[in-house]
Amino acid sequence: MKTLAKKDINKALGIWAQKHALLAPTKMDNGDCIFSAYDEKAFTLDYKKPPLSPKSVFFPHTEVIFDVANNQYKETVTAKKSLIFGLRACDMMGICQASSFMTRDKEDIYYRAKHNTAATIVMACPGAQNETCFCTTTLSGPVAKEGFDLQLYDTGDSFLVEVGSPRGEELLAGIPLSDLDDSRAKVQMDEFKQNAILTMPEVKSVIEAMNMLKDKKVAEKVWDDFGAKCITCGGCAFVCPTCTCFNVYDQQLSEGNGKRLRAWDACLYGGFTREASGHNPRVSQAARLKRRHEHKLLDYSSIDIQQGLCGCVGCGRCSDYCPVHIGTLEVVKAIAG
Ligand code: SF4
Numbered sequence: 001m002k003t004l005a006k007k008d009i010n011k012a013l014g015i016w017a018q019k020h021a022l023l024a025p026t027k028m029d030n031g032d033c034i035f036s037a038y039d040e041k042a043f044t045l046d047y048k049k050p051p052l053s054p055k056s057v058f059f060p061h062t063e064v065i066f067d068v069a070n071n072q073y074k075e076t077v078t079a080k081k082s083l084i085f086g087l088r089a090c091d092m093m094g095i096c097q098a099s100s101f102m103t104r105d106k107e108d109i110y111y112r113a114k115h116n117t118a119a120t121i122v123m124a125c126p127g128a129q130n131e132t133c134f135c136t137t138t139l140s141g142p143v144a145k146e147g148f149d150l151q152l153y154d155t156g157d158s159f160l161v162e163v164g165s166p167r168g169e170e171l172l173a174g175i176p177l178s179d180l181d182d183s184r185a186k187v188q189m190d191e192f193k194q195n196a197i198l199t200m201p202e203v204k205s206v207i208e209a210m211n212m213l214k215d216k217k218v219a220e221k222v223w224d225d226f227g228a229k230c231i232t233c234g235g236c237a238f239v240c241p242t243c244t245c246f247n248v249y250d251q252q253l254s255e256g257n258g259k260r261l262r263a264w265d266a267c268l269y270g271g272f273t274r275e276a277s278g279h280n281p282r283v284s285q286a287a288r289l290k291r292r293h294e295h296k297l298l299d300y301s302s303i304d305i306q307q308g309l310c311g312c313v314g315c316g317r318c319s320d321y322c323p324v325h326i327g328t329l330e331v332v333k334a335i336a337g
């Protein structure tokens with residue numbers, strides 16, 4: 001196996017940045033860390049879970065899907081050769097989940113184009129980033145199992161470099177690397193993973209909640225109580241790496257000219273399911289919250305990347321950012337409790 005010395009990380013990032021739109025963990029003035037265009041001065045290896053997953057690389061908040069000029073329309077499929085450095089295992093699984101959803105029946109060409117041209121370098125997670133992480137329960141982390149091009153394991157002065165795809169192999173061209181005996185590397189990777197798992201809370205209630213939802217044993221009062229608290233801000237959906245609801249709308253620029261766009265939406269908004277007749281099959285906030293959590297916690301289908309586990313990757317962001325503290329973690333605890 002190859003290793004990359006930590007002192008050479010900016011050299012490697014500089015090489016990758018020559019051929020890619022490179023996103024990397026970036027320290028903001030307020031102390032937050034986000035995935036942003038690589039800048040050697042603001043880049044940091046000392047980061048926790050960024051507030052937003054990198055899903056907008058594949059599924060932007062707003063994007064034009066076709067332009068209309070003189071009453072003729074032209075589809076607009078944009079993609080650039082991007083590279084996301086440093087994402088965590090839960091976010092890697094989030095990309096796999098979202099990609100599986102967006103390309104499963106009728107392929108979403110806008111998503112697919114960006115997905116095909118984006119490379120990923122995962123930074124294996126050294127342990128729970130805060131008290132809301134539960135990736136070990138959803139089998140999404142702390143180490144990515146699939147989807148990545150490269151995965152790095154921080155072993156102190158250097159990183160072990162795990163190659164996940166032929167594109168990952170290509171990314172190593174020109175990077176200053178050393179060799180490490182495969183069996184020693186495997187011992188180090190296993191140790192890294194075990195140490196990380198030890199820091200993770202075991203959230204048994206996730207499995208209990210999944211079973212109770214499957215057996216339709218959740219009392220409606222649970223949803224009524226959460227529905228009464230929810231202020232319909234949509235924040236939980238926007239920070240969630242696996243949420244892919246969107247709305248489509250038109251902008252007329254002049255007679256015969258305009259564009260069609262799509263933008264993030266959320267199943268917790270009343271308008272998301274309201275039909276043209278005015279009928280809404282999910283008429284209350286309680287019904288919408290119930291549907292959201294069924295979608296997160298019940299099996300999607302056997303073709304899902306997690307082989308029928310659930311649509312939540314355990315990143316905990318909905319619990320971190322819900323202003324009234326009713327993220328998925330709180331919901332599963334209430335269901336199971
Ligand atoms: S439902 Fe919450 S914990 Fe699960 S993946 Fe989405 S934001 Fe993360």
Ligand code: SF4
Pocket residue numbers: 229230231232233234235236237268321322323324325326327
């Ligand atoms: S973040 Fe909380 S309050 Fe906002 S929509 Fe989601 S559940 Fe409701």
